[in-house]
Amino acid sequence: MLPRIIFCVAVVLATLTVVLLALISPAARRNHSSKIPSMALSLYIQQPQIVSSDTQSSVAQISGAGAFVFHHTLTEGPEITSRSVGKAQGFIVPIEQFAHSAFNIIYLTFETPDYSGSLSVQANDVAHKENEELTVVGGTGSFAFARGHAIFSNTQRQTYHVNLRLKFPNRSHSIPG
Template sequence: MLSNKLIFCVSVTLAILVVILLATLSPLPHRKPSSKPWLALSLYIQQPQTAGVPNVHTVAPQDVGALIFHRVLTEEPKNTSKVIGKAQGFILPVEQFAHSGFNIIYLTFDTHEYSGSVSIQAKGSGSDRRDELRVVGGTGSFAFVRGFAVLTQKDDRDTDLVLPYHIRLHLKYPNRSKTIPG
């Protein structure tokens, strides 16, 4: 009788110990995707700096065929700020192509947190120094995003220097819970 009670107590103690060990040593469950499907980023597209020549604002001539650009993307407005990617684009400034699907800006990210690109369609134009553009897709960390981008630029009135473009991205991720039929 004593041995039955002893076996029962040892069994209960071992069961409790196993439950405690499993609770403390088991891996954490995978976290659910964020309930916030929107992502907001604030970045700066740096203007090219040429040695000995100040970076003054210039207007592209109206008879230019296409503007193709390659710029550095930073996290702060200073040109010495941390580089987080690049901004490349292809713009047709001719009036007939102002609303063309060819006017695209690609932002490519290469950071620990984000890797991939965002495609921005530059259809239409806002005010002289502010444009609201449409985000039409992305790759990598930004796969299939949609949303909008607000592009602004300010002049330094004292020196006529052009400051970097400030771009605010408001990205919406697709509903990833749906499966692709096939």
């Protein structure tokens, strides 16, 4: 009988020790979200410049279906002469039946000395408001595993201002920017 009591007391003490260590451990009090590297970028999507009526636009609307296919330039500033940093491409079907389609993605591709890669921005539930907050669902290259938000704002210069707020949960090193 005494060995059984000693065994039960030992189990209770061991369990109590584990619980207390978990509660008072410095690791339990750390804010893990502050360790996730983040990045903020501000870019502009330029509308294509159509020179003559013979030139095809880089925005195509598929008649009947109402789909938009586009291929625009990403720049550092709002002017068309600003330094190009990449491309914005996409295929958007703004019809209610396709609102949650996997096709409704905007791809932002970067080609700069600092960044090389792409971001995928989910374009579901676009309400055609002055400011649209969309979700960044992934990336490649410099933006691998990126998650976050992309706020698209229509400017008066026929461009879109894009504010990106990104987090990189699967990276342990810091990211410039």
